[in-house]
Each structure stands twice: as C-alpha cells, then as structure tokens.
Amino acid sequence: MIKNIALGAFLLISGVLLSQNTPMSGAEAKAFVAKVSSETKTIKTLQADFTQTKKMDFLDKSIITYGRMSLKTPDMLSWKYTKPYQYSIVFKDNKIFINDQGKKSSVDAKSKTFEKINKLIVGSSNGQMFNDPEFSVSYLKNGNFNIAKFTPKSAQLMKYIKQIELYFPKNQSTVSQVNMTEASGDTTNIVFKNTKANAPVAASEFSL
Structure with missing residues (x-):
C-alpha cells in the first residue's frame, strides 16, 4: 500500500504536461535556487488539500484520491486521505505511522523509497531539497x-524511482505539484490547492 502512495493529479494537469518545458540557463537555475532557498527559510508549517492520481499500466482507469497534507519543520509530515476511503500516513521520529481505516501500524522509515520522496517534500519547504546527495537535479x-x-x-533507488519533478508556480516559492515516474513506468502525481x-497546525494532524 505504501508503495502505491506517492504523489499526483495526472488528470488535472494535462494542460501543463502539454506545454513545452525548456532547460533553464545556468544563471536562471542559480537565481531560482537562491530565491526558493531564501523565501522558504521562514516557513515552519504548511497545510494544503491535495488530489492524488496513480496511473498503472495494468489498470484501465487511474486511481484518484483526495485528502490533506500537513507539514511541520523540521521533519513531521502527514498525509490524510479522506476520499474515497479513510487512510492516514504520518512521518515522524524516523518512522512511518499508518492508520488504514482503523487498523494502526508503524514501520521503520529509514531507507524506504517513500521516505525519500517525503524528504524532498519536507526539503521543499526550506530549500534544502536541492542539496540532497541521493539525487542529481x-x-x-x-x-x-x-x-x-x-x-x-x-542503482538501488533507481530500481523504484525513475524521476521526481517538483513544480513551482512562477509567482511563489512553494511546491504546487509533484510528479513521480517509477522505474516500471507507473506514474503518481499530486496537485496541491x-x-x-505558517498557520497553526493541530498536534492531532501528526497522530493517529
């Protein structure tokens, strides 16, 4: 289940995918990294609603789910799915805590593929994701x-992940969309709204 929960909203971003992406120049990339790193230093909390879509080759239809993401620096992150089912996954204390419709469990998050993805999400709130030694950017x-x-x-991480893309609207320094392509070719995407x-986040967001 964890492997299938990564990130997306493929159907809602078709217009974005059709637009042409071009490489930044070295100066543009440097300015972009500096801007995001500077403007996100003051972020302590983030909350957003999300639409996630998982597209798998062996399924005719995409799996679409809805929920709320809550982040509190330095390393607390929760994903609470509300539709079409109730499911919560919380990252804190280097562990993953899961509540699958009342069935609770926890696993060690160290070296887990999904932990790497969430590390980028946390890093996107403070600009540190650009310095992650496990990825080239x-x-x-x-x-x-x-x-x-x-x-x-x-090579170990490449067995699971082909690439992860973080989308930043031109007028803001926080991520509005994440696209992940797995090694299998399956895609998981999310759009935040x-x-x-820096709004208060209840402690209950990080508990099950």
Missing part, C-alpha cells in the same frame, strides 16, 4: 512553472 521552465527534476544517483504557510 536539473532545472526546467515553461510559461507557468519553474521545475526541478530529481534523478536518483544510486488551498495552501497555507
């Missing part, structure tokens, strides 16, 4: 977004 742009594309360096930075 390239920078793209189109008319609406600046895009950071992360490619795994290790109603994002709030």
Whole structure:
C-alpha cells in the first residue's frame, strides 16, 4: 500500500504536461535556487488539500484520491486521505505511522523509497531539497512553472524511482505539484490547492 502512495493529479494537469518545458540557463537555475532557498527559510508549517492520481499500466482507469497534507519543520509530515476511503500516513521520529481505516501500524522509515520522496517534500519547504546527495537535479521552465527534476544517483533507488519533478508556480516559492515516474513506468502525481504557510497546525494532524 505504501508503495502505491506517492504523489499526483495526472488528470488535472494535462494542460501543463502539454506545454513545452525548456532547460533553464545556468544563471536562471542559480537565481531560482537562491530565491526558493531564501523565501522558504521562514516557513515552519504548511497545510494544503491535495488530489492524488496513480496511473498503472495494468489498470484501465487511474486511481484518484483526495485528502490533506500537513507539514511541520523540521521533519513531521502527514498525509490524510479522506476520499474515497479513510487512510492516514504520518512521518515522524524516523518512522512511518499508518492508520488504514482503523487498523494502526508503524514501520521503520529509514531507507524506504517513500521516505525519500517525503524528504524532498519536507526539503521543499526550506530549500534544502536541492542539496540532497541521493539525487542529481536539473532545472526546467515553461510559461507557468519553474521545475526541478530529481534523478536518483544510486542503482538501488533507481530500481523504484525513475524521476521526481517538483513544480513551482512562477509567482511563489512553494511546491504546487509533484510528479513521480517509477522505474516500471507507473506514474503518481499530486496537485496541491488551498495552501497555507505558517498557520497553526493541530498536534492531532501528526497522530493517529
């Protein structure tokens, strides 16, 4: 189940995918990284609603889910799925805590593929994701977004992840969309909306 929960909203972003992405120049990439890193230093919390879509080759229809993401620096992150089922996954204390419609469990998050993805999400709130030693980063742009594309360096991680793209609207420094392509070719994507930075986040968001 964890492997299938990564990130997306493929149906809602078809217009973005059709727009042409072009590489940033070295100067543009440097300015983009500096801007995001500077402007996100003051972020302590983030909350957003999300639409996630998982597209798998052996299924005719995409799996679409809805929920709320909550983040509290330095390393607390929760995904609470509300439709079409109730499911919560919380990252804290280097563990993953899961509540699958009342059935609770926990696993060690160290070296887990999904933990790597969430590390990028946490890093996107403070600009630190650009320095992750496990990924090489390239920078793209189109008319609406600046895009950071992360490619795994290790053969172990490449068994699961082909690439992860973080989309930043031109007028903001927080991520509005994440696209992941797995090694199998399956895609998981998310689009955030109603994002709030530095608003109070209840402790219950990080408990099950």
